[in-house]
Amino acid sequence: MKASVRNIGHVSVVDLSGKITIGEGDVVLRNTVQGLLDSGRSNILLNLEKVTYMDSAGLGELVACYKRTKEKKGNVKLLNPSGKVYDLLSLTKLEEVFETYKDEKEALVSY
Amino acid sequence: MKASVRNIGHVSVVDLSGKITIGEGDVVLRNTVQGLLDSGRSNILLNLEKVTYMDSAGLGELVACYKRTKEKKGNVKLLNPSGKVYDLLSLTKLEEVFETYKDEKEALVSY
Amino acid sequence: MVPPTSISLVIPSEIRLVDVVHTAAERVAEIAGFDEDGALNVALAVRETVINAITHGNGRDPDLRVEVEVEADDRRLRATVVDQGAGFRPEDTPDPTASENLLRSSGRGLLLVRAFVDEVRFRRVDGRGMEVTLVKYLTDGPKAAGNGGRPDAEERRTER
Amino acid sequence: MVPPTSISLVIPSEIRLVDVVHTAAERVAEIAGFDEDGALNVALAVRETVINAITHGNGRDPDLRVEVEVEADDRRLRATVVDQGAGFRPEDTPDPTASENLLRSSGRGLLLVRAFVDEVRFRRVDGRGMEVTLVKYLTDGPKAAGNGGRPDAEERRTER
Ligand SMILES: Nc1ncnc2c1ncn2[C@@H]1O[C@H](COP(=O)(O)OP(=O)(O)O)[C@@H](O)[C@H]1O
Ligand SMILES: Nc1ncnc2c1ncn2[C@@H]1O[C@H](COP(=O)(O)OP(=O)(O)O)[C@@H](O)[C@H]1O
Numbered sequence: 001m002k003a004s005v006r007n008i009g010h011v012s013v014v015d016l017s018g019k020i021t022i023g024e025g026d027v028v029l030r031n032t033v034q035g036l037l038d039s040g041r042s043n044i045l046l047n048l049e050k051v052t053y054m055d056s057a058g059l060g061e062l063v064a065c066y067k068r069t070k071e072k073k074g075n076v077k078l079l080n081p082s083g084k085v086y087d088l089l090s091l092t093k094l095e096e097v098f099e100t101y102k103d104e105k106e107a108l109v110s111y
Numbered sequence: 112m113k114a115s116v117r118n119i120g121h122v123s124v125v126d127l128s129g130k131i132t133i134g135e136g137d138v139v140l141r142n143t144v145q146g147l148l149d150s151g152r153s154n155i156l157l158n159l160e161k162v163t164y165m166d167s168a169g170l171g172e173l174v175a176c177y178k179r180t181k182e183k184k185g186n187v188k189l190l191n192p193s194g195k196v197y198d199l200l201s202l203t204k205l206e207e208v209f210e211t212y213k214d215e216k217e218a219l220v221s222y
Numbered sequence: 223m224v225p226p227t228s229i230s231l232v233i234p235s236e237i238r239l240v241d242v243v244h245t246a247a248e249r250v251a252e253i254a255g256f257d258e259d260g261a262l263n264v265a266l267a268v269r270e271t272v273i274n275a276i277t278h279g280n281g282r283d284p285d286l287r288v289e290v291e292v293e294a295d296d297r298r299l300r301a302t303v304v305d306q307g308a309g310f311r312p313e314d315t316p317d318p319t320a321s322e323n324l325l326r327s328s329g330r331g332l333l334l335v336r337a338f339v340d341e342v343r344f345r346r347v348d349g350r351g352m353e354v355t356l357v358k359y360l361t362d363g364p365k366a367a368g369n370g371g372r373p374d375a376e377e378r379r380t381e382r
Numbered sequence: 383m384v385p386p387t388s389i390s391l392v393i394p395s396e397i398r399l400v401d402v403v404h405t406a407a408e409r410v411a412e413i414a415g416f417d418e419d420g421a422l423n424v425a426l427a428v429r430e431t432v433i434n435a436i437t438h439g440n441g442r443d444p445d446l447r448v449e450v451e452v453e454a455d456d457r458r459l460r461a462t463v464v465d466q467g468a469g470f471r472p473e474d475t476p477d478p479t480a481s482e483n484l485l486r487s488s489g490r491g492l493l494l495v496r497a498f499v500d501e502v503r504f505r506r507v508d509g510r511g512m513e514v515t516l517v518k519y520l521t522d523g524p525k526a527a528g529n530g531g532r533p534d535a536e537e538r539r540t541e542r
Binding site for chain 4: 132133134164166167168170171172174175177178195199202203204205207208
Binding site for chain 1: 237238240241259262266269270273318319324325326327328330331333334337
């Protein structure tokens with residue numbers, strides 16, 4: 001998986017692409033979010049549009065990032081989960097945990 | 112593998128992409144060339160630029176197409192084999208069999 | 223009609239080999255006639271089961287093996303994953319969708335497995351470990367076959 | 383340093399399963415530290431050997447199996463392919479690059495295998511079939527290791 005960060009005002013948009021799976025994508029996600037928190041950026045929007053699928057480790061890392069960010073009084077929100085990723089979030093009821101947006105601008109003003 | 116045909120004057124350029132391997136790409140190649148021969152088109156230029164690799168069945172089919180086309184007084188020539196495909200042609204000395212071009216225009220006027 | 227096919231894979235208990243099994247299962251599912259999304263679902267279920275076999279079953283001990291068999295005919299695909307661990311009682315695992323568990327960073331594997339295939343069977347094999355069998359039908363699942371989706375329906379229809 | 387790893391695969395003699403083995407071999411090669419092109423070369427050599435085992439060894443009889451093992455450590459990758467056929471004498475196969483053979487539509491598999499790995503060994507296993515072993519070193523091949531590239535050098539260095 002690839003991750004790249006765009007800082008827009010006080011929000012950091014993380015564009016993810018590929019799969020978020022055990023031992024690979026989950027590590028990239030963890031390190032990227034930790035890097036943002038370490039530099040004091042805790043309003044995080046994960047752009048999932050180009051994420052093809054996740055496994056349970058990827059979903060678990062998403063939750064772990066959420067918790068770590070909340071501890072810093074920030075928030076992790078989700079942008080545009082693809083069909084398969086949306087199914088996974090809904091199946092695991094994680095859609096109840098994460099604020100999810102279809103439109104980036106709308107997501108940005110929500111912080 | 113995908114194959115699509117462009118007829119330019121009396122030459123048919125076949126743009127191939129993907130891999131030419133046993134049971135898949137080799138069948139597509141055979142059928143495409145046979146289709147051209149059946150419709151009386153026997154000046155054939157195989158564009159290999161987007162072919163990632165071939166196996167021995169793919170190389171064998173290339174030779175079979177060459178022979179079938181020669182029987183119809185035509186010729187199969189090659190355009191732009193990629194690094195790996197070029198290595199395979201050179202290794203098997205098939206580069207001695209096929210006229211090979213880097214430039215499409217140059218190839219077209221050679222018929 | 224697709225003739226029956228099968229592959230069997232044995233790997234040491236290493237997470238970095240999970241993708242090999244995922245890809246192999248996906249490919250057999252495609253050969254069996256599942257569409258792209260259906261094949262991915264099968265592969266994800268096999269993937270989660272193999273991750274569990276590696277981590278929980280074999281404790282990531284590379285000297286312990288995970289055996290995977292994927293077989294398919296024109297009716298259904300069946301995958302069997304066997305580890306060398308002590309086994310477990312699936313009915314004792316917590317529901318990851320219960321509100322008190324929603325923020326846990328693990329515990330979702332079996333849920334995904336159950337969601338992505340039609341039948342899941344667990345069996346302790348004496349002197350061997352846990353055997354998990356997944357079945358996915360090519361059509362609309364066991365209900366379409368008129369057996370009410372009972373998890374043991376497959377058992378009776380196939381010889382082992 | 384990459385710790386040693388291995389996978390073993392058993393397939394019926396079906397050409398449509400060749401890609402599964404190709405992909406698995408490619409992945410193990412990547413894990414072992416080969417770059418993209420190196421891993422593809424390994425996969426192509428394994429691919430050709432498996433195609434031969436399926437077609438020539440087992441005559442495409444789906445009741446006959448091909449066993450593949452791919453193992454790698456930080457020094458080299460080794461793949462073993464075993465069929466259930468009568469075997470053959472590789473020295474009796476014609477040179478596909480001889481001018482009288484150039485227009486043949488087959489006969490190039492062994493040439494590719496030899497080109498893409500450092501060592502190839504053939505062995506008839508009684509009561510089993512042909513066993514073909516491929517070795518590819520992570521560095522510059524056996525010559526770099528100072529053994530003059532003798533095909534039996536690997537045999538002496540590794541325990542089986
Ligand atoms: N093969 C196995 N051997 C032993 N225990 C297992 C096995 N598979 C699953 N389990 C148990 O079931 C629990 C739930 O598994 P799962 O839903 O996949 O979540 P996770 O693996 O994230 O804990 C595991 O925590 C483990 O206790
Ligand atoms: N596993 C095998 N069992 C029996 N014969 C084999 C095997 N592998 C190769 N051969 C023999 O070696 C010949 C050359 O093989 P190869 O170079 O791969 O070309 P091709 O497979 O296109 O004929 C084959 O035609 C066959 O006679």
